[in-house]
Amino acid sequence: MLALFLRDLKLAIRTSGGFGLALAFFLIVVMFVPFGVGSDLTLLARIAPGILWIGALLACLLSLDRIFQLDAEDGTLNVLATSPIPLSGVTVAKSMAHWVTTGLPLTIAAIPLGYLLNLPSVAYSWLCISLLIGTPALSFIGAFGAAITVGIKRGGLLLSLLVLPLYIPTLIFGAVTVTKAVEGLDPMPSLMFLAGLTLLSVVIMPFASALALKSNLS
Amino acid sequence: MPDLGKYADTVILAYIVSFVFLIGLTVLTWLQSRRAKRILSAEEARNGK
Amino acid sequence: MSLWEYANPVKFMGLSSRLIPTLSVLTVLCLVIGILWGFFGTPDDYKQGSTVKIIFLHVPSALMAINAWLMMLVASLVWLIRRHHVSALAAKAAAPIGITMTLIALGTGAIWGKPMWGTYWAWDPRLTSFMILFVFYLGYMALWSAIEDSDTAADLTSILCMIGSVFALLSRYAVNFWNQGLHQGASLSLDKEQHVDDTYFYPLILCMAGFILLFVLLVLVRTRTEIRLRRATALAARNR
Numbered sequence: 307m308l309a310l311f312l313r314d315l316k317l318a319i320r321t322s323g324g325f326g327l328a329l330a331f332f333l334i335v336v337m338f339v340p341f342g343v344g345s346d347l348t349l350l351a352r353i354a355p356g357i358l359w360i361g362a363l364l365a366c367l368l369s370l371d372r373i374f375q376l377d378a379e380d381g382t383l384n385v386l387a388t389s390p391i392p393l394s395g396v397t398v399a400k401s402m403a404h405w406v407t408t409g410l411p412l413t414i415a416a417i418p419l420g421y422l423l424n425l426p427s428v429a430y431s432w433l434c435i436s437l438l439i440g441t442p443a444l445s446f447i448g449a450f451g452a453a454i455t456v457g458i459k460r461g462g463l464l465l466s467l468l469v470l471p472l473y474i475p476t477l478i479f480g481a482v483t484v485t486k487a488v489e490g491l492d493p494m495p496s497l498m499f500l501a502g503l504t505l506l507s508v509v510i511m512p513f514a515s516a517l518a519l520k521s522n523l524s
Numbered sequence: 525m526p527d528l529g530k531y532a533d534t535v536i537l538a539y540i541v542s543f544v545f546l547i548g549l550t551v552l553t554w555l556q557s558r559r560a561k562r563i564l565s566a567e568e569a570r571n572g573k
Numbered sequence: 574m575s576l577w578e579y580a581n582p583v584k585f586m587g588l589s590s591r592l593i594p595t596l597s598v599l600t601v602l603c604l605v606i607g608i609l610w611g612f613f614g615t616p617d618d619y620k621q622g623s624t625v626k627i628i629f630l631h632v633p634s635a636l637m638a639i640n641a642w643l644m645m646l647v648a649s650l651v652w653l654i655r656r657h658h659v660s661a662l663a664a665k666a667a668a669p670i671g672i673t674m675t676l677i678a679l680g681t682g683a684i685w686g687k688p689m690w691g692t693y694w695a696w697d698p699r700l701t702s703f704m705i706l707f708v709f710y711l712g713y714m715a716l717w718s719a720i721e722d723s724d725t726a727a728d729l730t731s732i733l734c735m736i737g738s739v740f741a742l743l744s745r746y747a748v749n750f751w752n753q754g755l756h757q758g759a760s761l762s763l764d765k766e767q768h769v770d771d772t773y774f775y776p777l778i779l780c781m782a783g784f785i786l787l788f789v790l791l792v793l794v795r796t797r798t799e800i801r802l803r804r805a806t807a808l809a810a811r812n813r
Contacts, residue, residue, distance in 0.1 A: 447740075450736060454716070454729050454732065454733060455719075457720070457725065458719050458720065461719070464712075464715055464716065464719050467708075467711065467712045467715055468712045468715075468716060468733065470708070471705060471708045471709050471712060471737070471740070471741075471744075472736070472737070472740045474705055474740070474744045474747065475740060475743040475744050475746075475747040478744075478747040478748065478750070478751045479747060479750075482750065482751055496750065499747075499750070503743065506739075510736070510739070511736075514732055514735070514736050517728075517732050518728070518729055518732050521724075521725050521728035521729055521732075522725060522729070524725075528623040528626075529617065529622050529623050530622065531622045531623045531624045531688055532623065534623075534624050534627075534684055534685065534687065534688050535623050535624055535626050535627060537684050538627045538630060538631075538680075538681045538684040538685060539612070539626075539627075539630065541677070541680045541681065541684065542630040542634070542677050542680070542681055545673050545676060545677045545680070546673075546677070546787070548673075549669070549670065549673045549791065550787075550791065552669075553791050553794050553795055553798070554794070556795070556798050557794050557795075557797065557798045557801075560797075560798040560799075560801040560802045560805070561801060563801070563802065563805045564801040564802070564804055564805040564808075566805075567804075567805045567808040567809055567812070568808065570808075570812050571808050571811070571812055
């Protein structure tokens, strides 16, 4: 499982698609907001938590179809399915690799981008913590969406349609955490909910993904 | 017709919208059912000969 | 004699063809009486005026929007556990009905909301939850139509329905957490305080029965359609 995780990591770095694209996309989304709503700094500060969370979420969405697609095309997935590692384990390794190559860089990138949006200084630590805790849920839920659509040609749009509704609770708790911090209220309750959500996703999603992969491979 | 007062438009509109959806769904279901019957009987006829 | 006998498509077709005429009559009866009674036989509310009559469409459709999804969840579980094709097809058949009910609930709610709340739409938890339910239906139906192999499609949509139920429920509580609402409490609860008045209650019960019957009727008809189409495809494959 560790070997698989490292392999996926290496592939993602070597093809250099994953990292860079998601980050560039995140930057562009955040850059578009002042173009769209105006450069009023107080307004930007108010909407910054939401924009940063939505941007991170969309950037994460962008690279989801790579999780299984390439391995399904060249038959690696069939080999993995017959290997001693259970398919749920394969999903865990791949979701983790996806998180390290997208969730983690996005969390770090959110700091300078938060500055661009005039995010109040109290909120930076909460932004980072909420993204750090919340993005694994995005990767695990996303891997499930990728597992379901792996057999579909040009399934990218469908993948977004399936995954985005599943992202709603994560987005709400993540954004509320940061908003509460900005407003000077206690962000802990929503952060706890967010952590619970991530744990839930980590526990149930690999099994659901394995079920979907099995059905797609048979 | 009961006196609906100043909200007559609202009430009537809500009923019309609902009926359009309900009747539309029913008609669609009926049409699809007829089409399926036709396709199946055509296939069965081909199978029979 | 057990319930599972009707998992056999032939038995299901036999039973449903016998049920449909009776069911149609009952549905029409309940809906016509309920709606006419509600529309002509109830007084205006002291606060809402005549707009209270919208309840007879809004509450039953909202009820069925949620129950249709629950029925799909049960049917999906039955398919995943016992592999009965009729069950998978019934879940597929229920989705378009569920989405229509969601639209009716949202539509009548918006029309009612304009004079009462002064707005067609508010990001109230209940309204938002229904919007979310709507996108879940959309995803579910899109997945059905995207996969060619029917057993794979049944598998994947069932898994999606399961996971979707968990996350739809989570979203319901998440939006509660996120925003306080305008929407009134449950129309039907045992708590007399927030319960609707008896004058509205009886026609409302009739309308709800009518909507439930309509749902069952439409699911039966649509499932029959799916079974026929499935059989036609199988025959076509054999004839080729």
